[in-house]
Amino acid sequence: xxxxxxxLLGGALGTAARYLxxxxxxxxxxxxxxxxTLIVNLIGCFIxxxxxxxxxxxxxxxxxxxxxxxxxxxxxxxTFSTFILETANLIKDGETFRALxxxxxxxxxxxxxxxxxxxxxxxx
Numbered sequence: 001x002x003x004x005x006x007x008l009l010g011g012a013l014g015t016a017a018r019y020l021x022x023x024x025x026x027x028x029x030x031x032x033x034x035x036x037t038l039i040v041n042l043i044g045c046f047i048x049x050x051x052x053x054x055x056x057x058x059x060x061x062x063x064x065x066x067x068x069x070x071x072x073x074x075x076x077x078x079t080f081s082t083f084i085l086e087t088a089n090l091i092k093d094g095e096t097f098r099a100l101x102x103x104x105x106x107x108x109x110x111x112x113x114x115x116x117x118x119x120x121x122x123x124x
Contacts, residue, residue, distance in 0.1 A: 006064050010072015018077045044081035048074045052085065 021043070022036030029035040051070050054060045061069070074081050083106060090099035 002064055003067050006068035007072045010068040010074075011076040014073040014076030014078075017073070041078050041080040044074055044078035045084050047077070048081040048085050 018040050022040050025036040025039045048070060051061065051066070051074070055066050055070070083102075087099045087102050090096070090102060
């Protein structure tokens, strides 16, 4: 049960942190560019990179802390950090082509899915 508790707690904290941080950024920099989302995504990448080093290289974080911080917090804070980590892992494993495909398909097909969703939503 501890894993689910860690996941839910991390998710709640990540969601709140994303909402609060992006709101503060938008207050200072305005909304003409998605600065809030950009800052959250970049900070999320930094956080998950630090956690990977602490988990996989320094062995300072156990499985429960990994679930709380990496899956829960970072997953709710920004899925972009997970996308970047998984793409970096493909490159690290010598799968550069798959990493490129992951980036291109995620971005291009992501836009296509967004447009389809908008069209579907407008049809109701």
